[in-house]
Amino acid sequence: MKRLVFLFTMAVLAGGVLSAQTADAECRKMHDAATNSEIETFTVNGVAFKMVKVAGGTFQMGATSEQGSDAYDDEYPVHSVTLSDYYIGQTQVTQELWEAVMGSNPSYFKDDNQRPVENVSWNYCQEFIEKLNRLTGKNFRLPTEAEWEYAARGGNKSKGYKYSGSNDADAVAWYEKNSGSKTQPVETKQSNELGLYDMSGNVWEWCQDWYDDYTSHSQSNPKEANIGSNRVLRGGSWYSFARIVRVSFRIHYSPDCRFNDYGLRLAL
Numbered sequence: 001m002k003r004l005v006f007l008f009t010m011a012v013l014a015g016g017v018l019s020a021q022t023a024d025a026e027c028r029k030m031h032d033a034a035t036n037s038e039i040e041t042f043t044v045n046g047v048a049f050k051m052v053k054v055a056g057g058t059f060q061m062g063a064t065s066e067q068g069s070d071a072y073d074d075e076y077p078v079h080s081v082t083l084s085d086y087y088i089g090q091t092q093v094t095q096e097l098w099e100a101v102m103g104s105n106p107s108y109f110k111d112d113n114q115r116p117v118e119n120v121s122w123n124y125c126q127e128f129i130e131k132l133n134r135l136t137g138k139n140f141r142l143p144t145e146a147e148w149e150y151a152a153r154g155g156n157k158s159k160g161y162k163y164s165g166s167n168d169a170d171a172v173a174w175y176e177k178n179s180g181s182k183t184q185p186v187e188t189k190q191s192n193e194l195g196l197y198d199m200s201g202n203v204w205e206w207c208q209d210w211y212d213d214y215t216s217h218s219q220s221n222p223k224e225a226n227i228g229s230n231r232v233l234r235g236g237s238w239y240s241f242a243r244i245v246r247v248s249f250r251i252h253y254s255p256d257c258r259f260n261d262y263g264l265r266l267a268l
């Protein structure tokens with residue numbers, strides 16, 4: 001009897017060890033699926049940066065219900081947009097990366113090169129991207145406005161938050177209330193559903209598109225309007241009220257404009 005109990009105990013223990021190993025492997029797989037396998041690392045002049053794969057899908061762009069009465073007129077009408085897969089920067093372009101490519105740093109807040117680069121116009125961003133592409137042989141670009149918003153909303157992992165990754169601006173964004181009136185190093189707030197940092201707040205992010213009014217038509221991979229006078233910026237900054245760092249808020253300025261809260265995030 002004793003021996004039987006012993007064998008039984010050993011069998012249960014062995015089973016436990018086996019299932020623990022299976023669970024470990026399962027956890028590892030899930031972890032990899034959520035992180036490494038969807039992230040590509042690129043290096044330019046010794047500086048590494050990460051691009052996160054965004055699986056395409058269809059989403060409602062504009063002032064959806066969670067935006068409530070904070071939404072402005074130009075966030076309407078809400079319309080359906082379908083996007084193919086693309087990559088987007090895990091963080092805003094840092095001063096370290098900008099300097100590795102351009103050999104200089106135009107930023108106003110300079111004491112830490114992990115702060116996002118700012119004080120860059122849309123035109124200057126295009127120069128940066130052109131040079132980056134020459135150095136890497138890739139086709140980096142700015143995200144379209146639709147790609148920016150889909151990624152900010154968490155893509156097909158979206159939980160429908162008002163800000164990128166939370167309904168609490170403080171959890172995910174450096175903005176007027178918590179920034180100390182300056183940029184903050186990237187990746188120091190919680191990420192959103194896709195593992196992207198600072199899509200709400202820190203610095204505004206230039207999009208590829210000319211600014212245009214929304215229409216109610218469904219769109220597929222919308223590209224920039226043919227003509228316009230202003231380029232779109234998204235996400236708000238260290239200087240913005242919470243209402244401005246919402247996922248659907250939009251502003252637009254001349255492509256020559258630069259301020260100490262205008263920066264960028266790459267797409268591919």
Ligand SMILES: [Ca+2]
Nearest residue numbers: 198201203235
């Ligand atoms: Ca931002």
